[in-house]
Amino acid sequence: MTRKTPNLDARWHAALGQITGGLSPAALATAYLDWSLHLIASPDKQAELMRRVLEPSAASETEPEDSRFADPAWSTFPYNLFVQNFLATQAWWNAATTGLPGVDPKHENIVSFATRQWIDVFSPANYALTNPQVWDRTRQEMGQNLVRGMRYWLEDFNRLMSRLPRQSHGFSVGENLATTPGQVVLQNDLIELIRYHPTTKKVRAEPILIVPAWIMKYYILDLTDQRSLVAYLRDQGFEVYIISWKNPTEEDADKGLQDYIDLGIRASIDLIKTTGATRLHAVGYCLGGTLLSIAAAAMGRDGDNAFSTISLLASQVDFSEPGELGLFINESQVAFLEDMMATRGYLKADQMAGAFRMLRSNDLIWSRVVRHYLLGERTQENALLAWNADATRMPAAMHSEYLRHLFLKNDLAKGRFAVDGKSVALTDIRCPIYCVATETDHVSPWKSVYRLLLLTDTDVTFVLTNGGHNGGILSEPGHAGRHFRADHKSEGDRHRTAADWLEATATQDGSWWVHWAGWLREKSGDRRAPRPVLVKIKTPAPGTYVFG
Incomplete structure (x- = not known):
C-alpha cells in the first residue's frame, strides 16, 4: 500500500x-x-x-x-x-x-x-449513591475516599490532557523488567535481534527464534526474573533469540507485512545461520505467530526447510471467527482508520489499546473507575500492568494490509495471501507444529486458534491452557492454579471439532511450559557447545528499540 x-x-x-x-x-x-x-x-x-x-x-x-x-x-x-x-x-x-x-x-x-x-x-455499581460498598467506605472514612478519588481523577485527567505516558512506579525496563542477560546481534530499520547468553555448558543443536507481535513490546516474554519465558528456555539448554520490533514513526509509514517478513524473520534467520546453525525452532506469539505462519508457508512453498519446528502461542491463522475484536473490523472501519493514519503515518498506540479495553469494559474500565475514584484505591502496580502501559504504534501500510487481507478477506486461510508476489498456502508447512491457545482469550479466541488443525497437513500438538491472552501464556512452573489440556494430531488423522476435542482431552495440572520444553527436546538434535556469534554490535539486552 x-x-x-x-x-x-x-x-x-x-x-x-x-x-x-x-x-x-x-x-x-x-x-x-x-x-x-x-x-x-x-x-x-x-x-x-x-x-x-x-x-x-x-x-x-x-x-x-x-x-x-x-x-x-x-x-x-x-x-x-x-x-x-x-x-x-x-x-x-x-x-x-x-x-x-x-x-x-x-x-x-x-x-x-x-x-x-x-x-x-x-450499572448501579458505577455510582456512589447506588453502590453499598462505596457507601460503607465513605461512612468509615468520613468521605476521605472520595477526596482521594477526586485527586486521582485530576491526576489522570491532567496526564491524559498533557499526553504523558502512564507512570509505572517501581518498574523499569532493564532494571526489573527484561533483565535476562543477552546481546543485540542484529539491528536494522525494523528490528533488533537479541541473543541470550547460554547458562548450560552444552546447548541443543537447533536454536530458538521467537517472533513477538509487533503491537506489543517483546519483553512480555521476558517480564521478570520469575516470569521469563526466554530465561526458562535458555535454562533448558536452548540458544534463544528474540526479535525486538522498532516502535514505528512517520518515516516508517510505508512499511508493510512484506517488510516485516524480510527485515524481521528472514533477516533473523540469516544472522542465526552465520553461526553455523542449519535448522532452528521458530516460535510466534499473537500476531507474531500469524506472521511466522505466513513466512513458514512461503518457505515451504520455496523448499526452504530451515524450520525444524514451529510453535504458535495464542496465534490465529484463520480470521473467520476472530471474536469480539472482529466487531471493530469492517470496510467502513478500515477506511476510517486509513484516513486517520494518513495524517500521521501510523496508528497511535492508545487507539488499539482502547479497542482492547472496550472488549472487557467491566474489568478494564468501570471496575477501575469504582476502585480509583469512588473507593479511593490506586491499583497496586505490577509488572504486567507496567508492560501493558508500554504500548506501541503501527505503520499505516502494515496495519491497513493486515486488517484488509487477514481480518476482512481472510486471505491467509483461503490461500490468497502473497509473499514475494506469489500466494502462500498453510498446507505447505511440513514441520511439526506446537499450538497453544488460552481458555478466556478475548484477542485470539481458542476455537479460532484451533482452526489451524483444519488448515494444515502436518503433525500438530494442540494445547489449551487456562488464563487469558497474556496470563495464560505467562504460565511459568510453580504458578498456582495452572492447568492445561494437550493432545496430538498426526498427519492424516481425521479432524475433530473444537467441542469434541475439548470433551475428549483430559486436564493436566501444572504449566504447559514443561510439556512444551519436553516436546522441543524430542524434536532437537544432540547437545553441543554454544556457537560464537561474531558481531560488532556491543549493545547489551534489552537493546535500544524497546525504549522507543
Whole structure:
C-alpha cells in the first residue's frame, strides 16, 4: 500500500476519530439502521418485548453470575432493587438486539455489543449513591475516599490532557523488567535481534527464534526474573533469540507485512545461520505467530526447510471467527482508520489499546473507575500492568494490509495471501507444529486458534491452557492454579471439532511450559557447545528499540 496524501476527507475523519476513539460512526449507524428497520417490520418481536415489560416473569432472565454484584451487601434493600432493575433492563435489551430474523449477523453482534457498552454505563455499581460498598467506605472514612478519588481523577485527567505516558512506579525496563542477560546481534530499520547468553555448558543443536507481535513490546516474554519465558528456555539448554520490533514513526509509514517478513524473520534467520546453525525452532506469539505462519508457508512453498519446528502461542491463522475484536473490523472501519493514519503515518498506540479495553469494559474500565475514584484505591502496580502501559504504534501500510487481507478477506486461510508476489498456502508447512491457545482469550479466541488443525497437513500438538491472552501464556512452573489440556494430531488423522476435542482431552495440572520444553527436546538434535556469534554490535539486552 502507498501511503495516502491527507486530503480534506482524511483530515476530517482524523479529527472525528479523536472524538470517537477511532471508531467509524458510519459503521455503527449502518448496523443500527439494519437492526431498527427489521425490528419495525417484526410485530411478533415487538409483542415479545412488550410482554417482557408488562409481565415480570417474562423479563426474569438475568445473568447468573456478575462479579460486580458479588458482595453480600447487594442483596440488601434497596440495593437489591437496583440490581434487579439493572439486570432486567440488560436482559430486555439483549432480547431486543438478538434473534431478529433478517439482520446481518455482524450487524447484530455490533448492535448487541454497543448496546451492552451503553447499558453498562448505568450499572448501579458505577455510582456512589447506588453502590453499598462505596457507601460503607465513605461512612468509615468520613468521605476521605472520595477526596482521594477526586485527586486521582485530576491526576489522570491532567496526564491524559498533557499526553504523558502512564507512570509505572517501581518498574523499569532493564532494571526489573527484561533483565535476562543477552546481546543485540542484529539491528536494522525494523528490528533488533537479541541473543541470550547460554547458562548450560552444552546447548541443543537447533536454536530458538521467537517472533513477538509487533503491537506489543517483546519483553512480555521476558517480564521478570520469575516470569521469563526466554530465561526458562535458555535454562533448558536452548540458544534463544528474540526479535525486538522498532516502535514505528512517520518515516516508517510505508512499511508493510512484506517488510516485516524480510527485515524481521528472514533477516533473523540469516544472522542465526552465520553461526553455523542449519535448522532452528521458530516460535510466534499473537500476531507474531500469524506472521511466522505466513513466512513458514512461503518457505515451504520455496523448499526452504530451515524450520525444524514451529510453535504458535495464542496465534490465529484463520480470521473467520476472530471474536469480539472482529466487531471493530469492517470496510467502513478500515477506511476510517486509513484516513486517520494518513495524517500521521501510523496508528497511535492508545487507539488499539482502547479497542482492547472496550472488549472487557467491566474489568478494564468501570471496575477501575469504582476502585480509583469512588473507593479511593490506586491499583497496586505490577509488572504486567507496567508492560501493558508500554504500548506501541503501527505503520499505516502494515496495519491497513493486515486488517484488509487477514481480518476482512481472510486471505491467509483461503490461500490468497502473497509473499514475494506469489500466494502462500498453510498446507505447505511440513514441520511439526506446537499450538497453544488460552481458555478466556478475548484477542485470539481458542476455537479460532484451533482452526489451524483444519488448515494444515502436518503433525500438530494442540494445547489449551487456562488464563487469558497474556496470563495464560505467562504460565511459568510453580504458578498456582495452572492447568492445561494437550493432545496430538498426526498427519492424516481425521479432524475433530473444537467441542469434541475439548470433551475428549483430559486436564493436566501444572504449566504447559514443561510439556512444551519436553516436546522441543524430542524434536532437537544432540547437545553441543554454544556457537560464537561474531558481531560488532556491543549493545547489551534489552537493546535500544524497546525504549522507543
